[in-house]
Amino acid sequence: MAEPVTNSSFTFSALPSRRRFLRAAGTTVAASLVLAACGDDDPEPVPTSNLLSLGAGDVGIMSYLYRLKQLQAEFYQKVITAPPTGMTTAELDVLKEIALHEQVQRDFLRALLEQNSQVALLLAVQYSFASFEMTTRQGVLSAARQLEDLGVAAMNGVGNLISTFLNLNLVTKITSVEARHAATVRNLLTPGSFAGTDVVNTEGLDKVLTPTEGVVELNKFSSIPFTAAFLPTS
Amino acid sequence: MNFLSFLDALSQADSVSSISRRPTLQQLRRAAAALSPIALSVAATRPAAAQRTGNALDALLLALRLERLQQEFYTRAAASTNLASLNADLQVLKAHQTAHVTKLENILRDSGGTLPAQPNYDFRGGANNPGNAIFAADVFTNPATFLAVAQTLEDFGVRAYKAALPVLANDEALLQLVLRMHSVEARHAAHVRRLRGQKAWVSGLDTGGPVPGKTDRFYEGEDRVKQFVTATTEQDITKLTGYDTADKLPPITESFDEPLTIPAVETLLARFTY
Numbered sequence: 001m002a003e004p005v006t007n008s009s010f011t012f013s014a015l016p017s018r019r020r021f022l023r024a025a026g027t028t029v030a031a032s033l034v035l036a037a038c039g040d041d042d043p044e045p046v047p048t049s050n051l052l053s054l055g056a057g058d059v060g061i062m063s064y065l066y067r068l069k070q071l072q073a074e075f076y077q078k079v080i081t082a083p084p085t086g087m088t089t090a091e092l093d094v095l096k097e098i099a100l101h102e103q104v105q106r107d108f109l110r111a112l113l114e115q116n117s118q119v120a121l122l123l124a125v126q127y128s129f130a131s132f133e134m135t136t137r138q139g140v141l142s143a144a145r146q147l148e149d150l151g152v153a154a155m156n157g158v159g160n161l162i163s164t165f166l167n168l169n170l171v172t173k174i175t176s177v178e179a180r181h182a183a184t185v186r187n188l189l190t191p192g193s194f195a196g197t198d199v200v201n202t203e204g205l206d207k208v209l210t211p212t213e214g215v216v217e218l219n220k221f222s223s224i225p226f227t228a229a230f231l232p233t234s
Numbered sequence: 235m236n237f238l239s240f241l242d243a244l245s246q247a248d249s250v251s252s253i254s255r256r257p258t259l260q261q262l263r264r265a266a267a268a269l270s271p272i273a274l275s276v277a278a279t280r281p282a283a284a285q286r287t288g289n290a291l292d293a294l295l296l297a298l299r300l301e302r303l304q305q306e307f308y309t310r311a312a313a314s315t316n317l318a319s320l321n322a323d324l325q326v327l328k329a330h331q332t333a334h335v336t337k338l339e340n341i342l343r344d345s346g347g348t349l350p351a352q353p354n355y356d357f358r359g360g361a362n363n364p365g366n367a368i369f370a371a372d373v374f375t376n377p378a379t380f381l382a383v384a385q386t387l388e389d390f391g392v393r394a395y396k397a398a399l400p401v402l403a404n405d406e407a408l409l410q411l412v413l414r415m416h417s418v419e420a421r422h423a424a425h426v427r428r429l430r431g432q433k434a435w436v437s438g439l440d441t442g443g444p445v446p447g448k449t450d451r452f453y454e455g456e457d458r459v460k461q462f463v464t465a466t467t468e469q470d471i472t473k474l475t476g477y478d479t480a481d482k483l484p485p486i487t488e489s490f491d492e493p494l495t496i497p498a499v500e501t502l503l504a505r506f507t508y
Contacts (some may be wrong), residue, residue: 181434181435
């Protein structure tokens, strides 16, 4: 589990509600809480004015993937801790294996960010799964399907934004594992739906989300909304 | 093939460097040096802007060979009455591979390339030499044999795409397109593995694959526990806190699908063609 990270400028509990830009050492945007850019073009007041930056460049993309893995790992941990009714032991065993993969990938990405001096991007957040029906087999598998398909689409949307071969390689290594998860939970929910027409189009192509689109999905669960504003867009 | 080996050497040499999406003079020289015969004929007839030059073209041709192999495999399977119990799945798999072939052929055609002729296929994996066959001869009449070949081809496809993808890195649109094919391959691999009663993910060396002793090479390197965290540093995941016990080794290896090298892809593809 991610530990709360403090940097010299603030702690989470001291989260400021007023406009404030923080700059972490060594990078201009890492983990800075920036005011939502919700000005004149957005008629709806945004309840939380602070956004947590995912950072910039390749490390920013890795921090985005770290958050996806954190979300998924926490989801499966909750399922394992309180298994839903109607789920067989064999099905739960599959979810336990997936949970371990999510933990490995999360903790590896955490190590990657640490070793790139991006500790400030690891600020602890809480995830809420209140929108999911966590007490029934159907509810849990539907949620797992949603999160795994999200992961695949998100990862398919970052390859072209990455600037080094090593990082591109790394992303492709975990993308296919994500797709194996997605196919597996989809089949548990609906046999034969491993690559259903809701995710794979008539050209045989899987879904894709830009980081901006992916963050909208992440923010449905996160206690602090993230922003992809500083991630590469091309 | 020499030019692909050369490309692989280039991609290895480039493995820690940055992806430049605006071709530099040096890259153009490399592309020119790596031009395949098809690319050369393209260069003679098409304006420069429309061309897929050396590296990307070769990667696309490699992907096309793989997809054509799979398309033919599922087309024959879907026509077999002995595999009727699998027909619903076969239709899905065949449709995706056909769509991938069409897409890749269109891209190659639109950039002025000449599509290579279809090879002959040997789905026993013996390159038309029964003595070298990996699989039994009843590939399309025995569901167990068929699924063993299917798993091998799909897991192989996932790894082969990973070899081709870095070569496409300079072209954002093309890279994304092929990434979206790659994840569909992984969905197929997971499904076929589950049909065989296997885990959907590759654990360690997959105990040699569906035919231990003969399919091992398709899973070589899948037991890797180190991954790069910086250009010069690899993290041994078994050394991370909480991951130093033996029970964590399988999930660590399952969490990363490893690429094959381009020469390995060439060698393994050749087992199914002649």
